[in-house]
Amino acid sequence: MANVTVIGGQWGDEGKGKIVDWLSSRADVVARFQGGHNAGHTLVVGDQVYKLSLLPSGIVRGTLSVIGNGVVLDPWALQAEVEKLGAQGVSITPETLQIADTCPLILPFHRDLDALREDASGAGKIGTTRRGIGPAYEDKVGRRAIRVCDLAHLDELGPQLDRLCAHHDALRAGFGEPPVDRAALTAELRQIADFVLQFARPVWLTLNDAKARGRRILFEGAQGVLLDVDHGTYPFVTSSNTIAGTAAGGTGLGPSAAGFVLGIVKAYTTRVGSGPFPTELDDAIGQRLGERGHEFGTVTGRKRRCGWFDAVLVRQSCAVSGVTGIALTKLDVLDGLDEIRICIGYRLRGQKMDHFPAHAADQAAVEPVYETVAGWSESTAGARSWAQLPAQAIKYIRRVEELIRTPVALVSTSPEREDTILVRDPFSD
Ligand code: GDP
Numbered sequence: 001m002a003n004v005t006v007i008g009g010q011w012g013d014e015g016k017g018k019i020v021d022w023l024s025s026r027a028d029v030v031a032r033f034q035g036g037h038n039a040g041h042t043l044v045v046g047d048q049v050y051k052l053s054l055l056p057s058g059i060v061r062g063t064l065s066v067i068g069n070g071v072v073l074d075p076w077a078l079q080a081e082v083e084k085l086g087a088q089g090v091s092i093t094p095e096t097l098q099i100a101d102t103c104p105l106i107l108p109f110h111r112d113l114d115a116l117r118e119d120a121s122g123a124g125k126i127g128t129t130r131r132g133i134g135p136a137y138e139d140k141v142g143r144r145a146i147r148v149c150d151l152a153h154l155d156e157l158g159p160q161l162d163r164l165c166a167h168h169d170a171l172r173a174g175f176g177e178p179p180v181d182r183a184a185l186t187a188e189l190r191q192i193a194d195f196v197l198q199f200a201r202p203v204w205l206t207l208n209d210a211k212a213r214g215r216r217i218l219f220e221g222a223q224g225v226l227l228d229v230d231h232g233t234y235p236f237v238t239s240s241n242t243i244a245g246t247a248a249g250g251t252g253l254g255p256s257a258a259g260f261v262l263g264i265v266k267a268y269t270t271r272v273g274s275g276p277f278p279t280e281l282d283d284a285i286g287q288r289l290g291e292r293g294h295e296f297g298t299v300t301g302r303k304r305r306c307g308w309f310d311a312v313l314v315r316q317s318c319a320v321s322g323v324t325g326i327a328l329t330k331l332d333v334l335d336g337l338d339e340i341r342i343c344i345g346y347r348l349r350g351q352k353m354d355h356f357p358a359h360a361a362d363q364a365a366v367e368p369v370y371e372t373v374a375g376w377s378e379s380t381a382g383a384r385s386w387a388q389l390p391a392q393a394i395k396y397i398r399r400v401e402e403l404i405r406t407p408v409a410l411v412s413t414s415p416e417r418e419d420t421i422l423v424r425d426p427f428s429d
């Protein structure tokens, strides 16, 4: 298979950025296909730490990076990220970055609406990143969005803006907010247009050319399958499809382009934001996982909730996303635990269940059934070969593979790029 599609197998923050960066040395193109700057992907290369939200992680190595049509693009966030990376020595030019001319834009009032809704929801809030992701996708599906290509036609934007603002003015009035200032918005768009347009391309064409020439395309998913708007813990999800199937539609390639689907899976579980989490730990072990794993959100700095590995959820994620193999990350965070628990099933009001139910009340009510396995006292941190892993750690990995019915292709043992064990090469599989 020439291509690899990387997706998150849990609730995001599984270490996708690290793995995409590692794999991008073998790729010719890296492409994002959904989400926006709600993502936070961390790359550690020597003493440099790169935090990417909107830009594909391949950009750090100078690999051609593409933002596909499935992404919602905040032009000002793009500019800020390009400048931030520039200050870290990563030069971003139209030779290294292409953005689909059909990407819908995230505008300032999308961000406002996201925050207004969250603030009005009290305990029922989703805990979004407040980046305007949901409202921007709503406008895309509602056929009201302003897209990248519109930036080259700002003089003709009037009727489109009227339609979009009429919708938002009504929503804003409901929150006691003034109407959108169209003149100010148009002026802001005029100021940023050329910056965005220098990168704008029909990226479907670039990618289909690359495919025809046998180039290797690496698709970089954001978020995780459990945050997928169809397959996740609805309504506590993001507003895009995060499964591997989106790689094709979100870039303009056919469904066979996905290639090897690599699910990135943390050796335990974390979640940031609200919603059900059957294996969540509110005790000292949960605290320990959070501290050892530095579980704080890359985008919002929020503390991530931590818990045991949930094999039922990951098995379901692998199934709905057609995962070929997984990268098991943060194994080192489990070092030194006497015992490790794995969720192997649920009980729902006394009934056994081997999948996650659809209804939010049932999702909140399931009780995990655990299997306990022995931990290991040795350190796995920084291991770069299978031979460097303690026997119990290998046993844990093998048990995970068995329970999720998917083989391990990579193991990650620290944030550092090279602290990665290759079991099965996704690019030559
Ligand atoms: P992403 O959103 O999936 O790209 O993941 P994030 O970057 O938000 O969160 C993963 C965090 O774990 C980052 O701080 C990474 O540097 C770090 N990380 C990735 N792999 C490993 C690993 O194997 N071990 C440890 N200890 N940290 C890791």
Ligand code: IMO
Binding pocket: 008, 011, 012, 013, 014, 038, 039, 040, 041, 126, 127, 128, 129, 130, 131, 132, 133, 134, 221, 222, 223, 224, 227, 236, 237, 238, 239, 272, 273, 274, 298
């Ligand atoms: P990466 O790519 C973890 C979560 C938010 C919230 C829900 C909806 O770094 O793995 P949104 O702003 O998308 O409308 O928020 O989704 N969320 C993430 N959680 N990692 C992410 O991205 C996330 N992107 C969104 O916390 O619960």
Ligand code: MG
Binding pocket: 012, 013, 014, 039, 040, 041, 042, 298
């Ligand atoms: Mg993240």
